[in-house]
Amino acid sequence: MLKDDLSMIKARLALLGMIPFILLGLACQTDYIEKLEQQLAEVSAKVGPSVVAIRAVDPITGERRLGGGVVISPNVILTTEALVGDASRLTVMFQNGEKIETSQIEEVCSDYETNICFIKLKKSDLQPVTCVKGEISPGTIGIVVGNSPYSEGLDISYGTIAKSSLDSDDPYDHPLLTLRAQGESSGGTPVFSHKGELIGIAEGRLENEQKVTFLLPAITCQEVMQAMTRQKGKIKRGWIGVYVGRPCPSGTVGEGVERDKIAPNMIAQLAEGSYAKEAGLKPGDIIIACHGKEIKNARDLRQVISMIAPGSKVEIMFLREGKQMVKTVDVGEAPLHQSLRRCASRSI
Template sequence: MKDREHGRPVKMSYSNINDDSSLYQPTQPYQPASGGQPAPQPQPQQQQQTAPGGGTKMPDRTPHRSGLRTGAIIALVVALLLVFGVGLFAGWQFKSSTMAAPAPEATLQPGASPQVTVPPVSGNNNIEAVRVAVIAKVRPAVVQVNVATARGGGIGSGVIIDKRGYIVTNNHVVEGAQRMQVVLYDGAKLDAQLVGTDAADDLAVIKINPPAKMVVATLGDSSKLQVGQDVLAVGNPLGITQTVTNGIISALGRRVDESGGTVIPNAIQTDAPINPGNSGGALVDLKGNLIGIPTLAAVDPEFNTPANGVGFAIPVNRVSFIVPQIIQNGAVTHSGRAGLGVSVAAVDPTVAAQDNLAVDFGALIVNVTNGQSAAQAGLRPGDVIVQIDNQQVTDTTVLADILASKNPGDKVAVKIYRGNQQMTVNVTLGELQVKS
């Protein structure tokens, strides 16, 4: 049993298909915007061609004679607040990562915008014209991310969010990258360097040497989204570049558990089709604003096939909070999430009998971190959390769901069992600590 304050362990399954596309030329070390030394990059074993058609592995496909094949589709368990199912990364997952020295500036800098005016929606009279204008505005800021790893390669998507050449994508798209190449909207291919990653949120930032008048995405406000709102997804599903799909926001505030402790606590659910290769792309509203980063789609656990119209995206407000930290520090220094400062294990009848607990449900405190919220409030290892405020805690997943809805500094009433004694302890939540 693995104890985590947020989420629970999940399973992964892989489907690999060989490919005959090439690796890419090694990138140059990332140069910080001012000061700092570039981090060393992995040395290539041999020179490779940048154009497809060589002799390595690429788990994706474009419909032309280069022969790219779809592969490395990653099925994951998606644990939701109300629904439990199997999830599928909309991109590719590998091992390890390389991190270069970060630039010191932390404020995102807007860049050029396309000369496109998006008209306001006027019922059904102009919805098609609005979609066309939004696509014309957004697509130049969406890129294809080609990744070469020790295991082969992969294709994902990314969004240009800073005129200095910073691009946001998913961590699982670039994980294990030895070389990266970005394909811009106009077809230009540029080497890219990894600035930093945030595995806990499945986010990463890469950087290119920006061309003149590079289009930068306009960031929206995901806190203002509404269920039923029309959205568009832009990316490179299955390596088919600059593909646009449309749908609505199906739900908000979904909790999605990926592998390795990655938790998206307030994910946007959409029925806009999201397929492998869409990872790291753009989910936009009908004003042309980026509102989320498509990350994974659900899989029907009965048939182990993709569930049509059940996709999830990381809210742009989370992106806006995390990305400047990565640009400044090369890593996340503040999680922004509420935490108790404990490690917990799920309680069931078997655990209750083994440990002689008074209840057969809840979250058993296994460890308390000195100086953090739980310790300051007097919680101890062996206590069983059964309720927070008015919400019953049946297991660790429910505990994580409740904490995901809170903010650091919130005061909560934690009902526990200590032996056979029931008590309520008032706790001021701290910030969930970032794992180094």
């Protein structure tokens, strides 16, 4: 009996000895939550005046699309092309209740390929955010700040950032980021660092990954904006009309090309209206250099051709039946490949 009593006393003493550690743990957890709430509140207060909700009305169907955006210069709002599209009416809503209607918008500049859109206003007294500089490290905390037209105050959530494997051959397009977080982020909703710097804007979600949102990185948005400024509101990419390294989207290849023997830098097919065809290039030709740069695959070629101004000419060096040849090709403006955003199968 005495032995049992001693065991019970020891157990109670051990439990009492653990109480300070339990209380310390609870205190630390409470302190962590308080610091997190304070951080979210600070970021919200800093960027809140720059976060907007956007309503776009389709001119044909009358469909209303709702999304977000963020001020990146005193008179420019950044959002996605998919949200704005060719909307006939736009309404931009600020957190303070102010609304900007279509008549107060000077210009809408969209780039389908990168899915980026800039809404330029007639007024120029907005408060812009700053963008992060340098690479985003995996595991970085992303703070989502949305201005929903259905809520009082900002919608705030957070999650972890990672790099995705999704990008395109486009020279302006950097690999998308991913955000793993609870809650839904509509297109154009901005995501910030703990310092309140813009990491990117939400583009969309994977169909079967409800907690993963793709982000257009801030660096892509900045480069597209600079290019649009140089090119007066529209990025004009060069195009010569070739399908390289793979069949065209319809699955066809040119005469003399074997589908299972297409080299990464081989012309598999020529597009309708091809400038390359007019210059004398043929399916089966293997492009080895363009504009003085070595070409190993379709990505290399698109990176070069896209940056050449339409109306220019470009020298292309290629192999035909083992013989090295050079042709000068006119460069036109790349057509809009509707529904083929970031698709490697589109023509170059």
